[in-house]
Structure formats: structure tokens, C-alpha cells
Amino acid sequence: MDFAWTPEQEQLFEDVVRFAREELADDVVARDRDGVFAADLWGRCARYGVLGWPVPEDLGGKGYSVLTSARLMEALGYGCRDNGLTFALGAQMWGVQKALLRFGSAAQVDRYVRGSIEGRLLGGYGMTEASSGSDAFALTTTAVRDGDHFVINGEKVLITFAPVADFSIVFAATDPEAGRWGLSAFVVDADTPGYTAHPVEEKMGLRTVPFGRISLRDCRVSRDALLGGEGSGAGIFSFSQGWERGLVMAPQLGVMQRVLEESIAEARNRRRGGNPIGKHQAVSHRIANMKLRLDMARLMLYRTAWLQEEGRPNLLEAALTKIYLSESFAESSLDAIAIFGGAGYKTEAGVERQLRDAIGGTIYGGTSDIQRNIVAGLLGL
Numbered sequence: 168m169d170f171a172w173t174p175e176q177e178q179l180f181e182d183v184v185r186f187a188r189e190e191l192a193d194d195v196v197a198r199d200r201d202g203v204f205a206a207d208l209w210g211r212c213a214r215y216g217v218l219g220w221p222v223p224e225d226l227g228g229k230g231y232s233v234l235t236s237a238r239l240m241e242a243l244g245y246g247c248r249d250n251g252l253t254f255a256l257g258a259q260m261w262g263v264q265k266a267l268l269r270f271g272s273a274a275q276v277d278r279y280v281r282g283s284i285e286g287r288l289l290g291g292y293g294m295t296e297a298s299s300g301s302d303a304f305a306l307t308t309t310a311v312r313d314g315d316h317f318v319i320n321g322e323k324v325l326i327t328f329a330p331v332a333d334f335s336i337v338f339a340a341t342d343p344e345a346g347r348w349g350l351s352a353f354v355v356d357a358d359t360p361g362y363t364a365h366p367v368e369e370k371m372g373l374r375t376v377p378f379g380r381i382s383l384r385d386c387r388v389s390r391d392a393l394l395g396g397e398g399s400g401a402g403i404f405s406f407s408q409g410w411e412r413g414l415v416m417a418p419q420l421g422v423m424q425r426v427l428e429e430s431i432a433e434a435r436n437r438r439r440g441g442n443p444i445g446k447h448q449a450v451s452h453r454i455a456n457m458k459l460r461l462d463m464a465r466l467m468l469y470r471t472a473w474l475q476e477e478g479r480p481n482l483l484e485a486a487l488t489k490i491y492l493s494e495s496f497a498e499s500s501l502d503a504i505a506i507f508g509g510a511g512y513k514t515e516a517g518v519e520r521q522l523r524d525a526i527g528g529t530i531y532g533g534t535s536d537i538q539r540n541i542v543a544g545l546l547g548l
């Protein structure tokens with residue numbers, strides 16, 4: 168692994184930080200309070216090319232390597248204070264687009280991936296149900312073949328973008344008797360009769376990205392809506408989880424860097440008892456721990472991205488990255504609140520929001536428990 172950035176990569180990083188600071192700055196504290204998604208900021212990201220960073224140039228993307236794309240997502244997180252926005256960009260890029268690029272027909276790629284890159288179409292990823300989450304393959308949504316069509320019935324919950332998505336990748340059982348081997352994925356347009364997106368549901372963090380339920384009631388789609396072949400749903404899910412798990416948290420590295428810098432400044436400038444609070448070892452060690460977690464998380468994510476780019480196995484590394492980065496972000500956010508004292512507990516400072524946003528990372532894309540199960544399994548247990 169060679170993590171020495173080229174001058175071009177360095178320049179891109181600086182450009183993205185500048186773009187994020189200048190173009191993605193708004194009153195995120197108010198939008199977080201009100202749970203408002205910034206469609207205009209999403210559009211700016213699309214026009215800047217963010218959604219096409221890891222997509223080949225002949226398909227309308229920038230063709231950047233996985234490592235470069237991850238590093239630029241880090242830059243975005245460093246410059247942009249809207250964690251919901253950067254999370255959703257990553258989920259779109261590594262979850263929705265990668266599944267379509269790998270398994271989609273030429274028509275699906277042309278329509279949905281190009282639409283996503285250009286910011287015209289928002290895609291949802293519908294796996295989780297009320298009675299299946301960690302055990303995703305136990306889903307109960309069905310898709311019954313009817314001539315050249317499938318009729319889908321079921322309900323998906325906790326789906327990022329569900330209330331506003333233009334289309335969703337929906338997982339359903341086409342052969343319920345066959346268990347995981349009988350699952351299939353469909354790309355369903357949101358205006359298909361029988362597809363209902365429910366209103367935005369309130370949540371603890373990442374409040375600037377809407378999520379919620381999708382109901383499918385006798386939702387009739389043509390065979391062309393199948394993603395990959397019939398029965399390839401489990402493979403598609405595992406494939407996109409592999410991408411998302413290892414990379415979706417790249418922006419959080421940038422957030423952790425920014426919060427570290429702000430915490431250092433606070434520890435230097437905030438005086439109590441005549442001294443800067445950073446003179447107390449209790450405070451300075453919190454800063455040291457924040458730096459330690461950040462550097463570890465960064466190396467783990469770069470390693471995962473590099474292995475992915477090289478086409479080498481990285482299941483173990485991706486699961487470790489997901490656990491460590493999500494939990495480190497939460498721990499370092501707690502440390503930052505402690506350093507800022509009562510002011511850090513106030514919403515307007517924006518410090519407490521990091522903690523609320525961080526918790527989501529320990530759940531989406533497979534909980535920390537499930538990631539530990541994966542690691543243990545790969546270690547032979």
C-alpha cells in the first residue's frame with residue numbers, strides 16, 4: 168500500500184474542501200432541528216461531479232479510483248457540516264450505484280446511474296423490513312411472476328430517502344421456499360401504481376436526510392425491472408454491503424479531523440481557574456485519544472479502499488473499518504462535548520449533533536454486533 172498522495176490528489180482534496188466550505192454552507196443547525204433535506208445542496212454536489220467520482224468516464228463519471236474517491240469524500244466531510252448530506256451521498260454512491268453498475272442491464276445503467284450522477288434521480292435501497300433487519304435474508308416481501316411481469320407485495324422500513332426517492336432497489340422473495348437463494352432485486356420507479364412512499368419519520372440523528380417506509384401493494388413491474396437474474400438478490404445485497412460497509416463512513420474522517428481541530432482550539436482558548444483547560448491532563452488526553460482514533464480509522468479505511476481497488480478480498484478489513492470508524496466517531500464526539508463543557512451540550516454549537524449523527528453509523532449497513540459476527544466468523548469462530 169502506498170498512501171503518498173500525488174500532487175493531483177492533493178489538489179483535488181483542497182478543491183473539494185473549498186467547494187464544500189463555499190457551496191455547502193448553510194444553517195444546518197436549523198435544518199437538523201426541522202429535519203429538512205437540502206435538495207439544492209444535493210444538486211450542487213451533483214453538478215460538481217461528486218456522485219460520479221468512482222463511476223467510469225464512459226458512463227458519465229469522473230473515473231477516480233476507490234481510494235481517491237474515498238479521500239475526496241473525506242474532504243467533503245471536512246468542509247461540509249451536514250453529516251446527513253454526506254452520508255446520503257456515500258450511500259447513493261457505494262450502495263445504489265455500485266449495485267446498478269455491477270448487476271444492471273445497459274438500459275438500467277443508462278437511466279438510473281446517469282440520472283443519479285446528474286442529480287436528476289434519487290435512489291433508495293430497500294432491504295430492511297419490520298420483521299427482518301440483521302437477518303436481512305428472512306424478508307417477507309414477495310414478487311410473484313405473472314407472465315412477463317412480477318407483482319410485488321410487502322413493506323420496507325428505515326429506508327434512506329424513501330419519502331423522496333425517484334426509484335428504489337427493492338428486495339423480494341421470488342421463490343420463498345429457496346430461502347436466500349430465492350431472493351431477487353427489482354428497480355422500481357416511485358410512480359409505479361402500488362408503490363407508496365410514506366412521510367418522513369423522525370429520528371435521532373442524520374436528520375437532514377429523510378428516511379421512512381415504502382409499501383408495495385400489488386405493485387406490478389415488468390421483467391425489465393429485475394436487477395441481475397432471478398434469484399441473485401442475496402448476491403447483490405452482499406456485494407453492495409461489501410462496498411458500503413468499508414467506504415460509506417469516509418466523510419466522517421473529515422468530520423473527526425475538523426472536530427479535533429476545533430477541540431484543540433477550544434482547549435487552548437477556554438480558560439478556567441486562570442489556565443487554558445488544555446493544561447489539564449484530563450483534557451489533553453481526550454485530545455490525544457481523538458487523534459489516536461482518527462489516525463487508526465483513517466489507515467483502516469484507506470486499507471479497505473485500496474484492497475477494493477485492487478480487487479483483493481477485504482471482507483474482514485471492511486467489517487473492522489465499519490466497527491472502528493463508527494464507534495470512534497461516537498467516542499470522539501463525546502470527548503468533544505466534554506471539552507466544550509455546557510456550551511457543547513447546547514444545540515447551537517453544533518457539537519452535540521455529531522454524537523447524534525454518529526450513533527446512526529453503528530446501526531446502518533449492519534450493526535456493530537453484526538460486523539463483529541462477520542469478523543469472528545472470518546477468524547474461524
Ligand SMILES: Cc1cc2nc3c(=O)[nH]c(=O)nc-3n(C[C@H](O)[C@H](O)[C@H](O)COP(=O)(O)OP(=O)(O)OC[C@H]3O[C@@H](n4cnc5c(N)ncnc54)[C@H](O)[C@@H]3O)c2cc1C
Nearest residue numbers: 292293294295300301325326327527530531532533534536
Ligand atoms: C440512519 C439509518 C439509515 C438506514 N438506511 C437503510 C436503507 O437505506 N435501506 C435499508 O434496507 N435499511 C436501512 N437501515 C436499516 C438498517 O440496515 C437496520 O436498522 C440494521 O440492519 C439493523 O436491523 P434492525 O433495525 O432490524 O435491528 P435488529 O436486527 O432487530 O437488531 C436489534 C439488536 O439486536 C442485535 N442483533 C440482532 N441479530 C443479531 C445477531 N445475529 N448477533 C448479534 N446481535 C444481533 C443488533 O445488533 C441490535 O443491537 C437504516 C438504518 C439507519 C439507522
